[in-house]
Amino acid sequence: MYAISLGDDGAELRPLEPWxxxxxxxxxxxxxxFVGQHILLADVVTDAESSRAFLQAYAEKAAADTGRIHGIWLDGKLVGGVLFRTMDVAQGTAEAGCWLEPSAAGRGLVTRAVRVIIDWAVEERGIHRVEWRVSAANEASIAVARRLGMTRDAVLRESFLYRGKRRDIEVWSVLAPQWRASTRAS
Structure with missing residues (x-):
């Protein structure tokens, strides 16, 4: 197993596997x-069986090269994660996402972790476009998209039914040439 350091604060990015x-x-x-305010993960992972099934589904996506999931550990404790919910290498597209427990919020962990996975997707897998789909009400996640240099492409009005209420979804993206230019500039 590997761990990628996310900085001097003890944060690491590691594969999040079924075990x-x-x-x-x-x-x-x-x-x-906290997680359930904006994403389905809190409703999907409710017990040991659903937790294992969720992680197994991502293990299968990794094996098929159609997605990935990584956890963020801070001082040895799992506090969040980042993923490619979808990844189509032939088309050169991927959709990134994240979640974080409240104790780890406000430390820049998600931004640092997503930088790592976007670098990998662009440089190792040849992904041309990385999307970030986010509830228009999720200001923290929108701030991550901005910090990553993404562009807001669209608002999908009332496109997502979540807990009985329709939500607007913003679509943000970064293209490989933009990503490379921004990483060279920093």
Missing amino acids: RAEEFLAHIDRGRE
């Missing part, structure tokens, strides 16, 4: 209300 289902469930339980 970590209990740890993943405990993490989701700690942040269930």
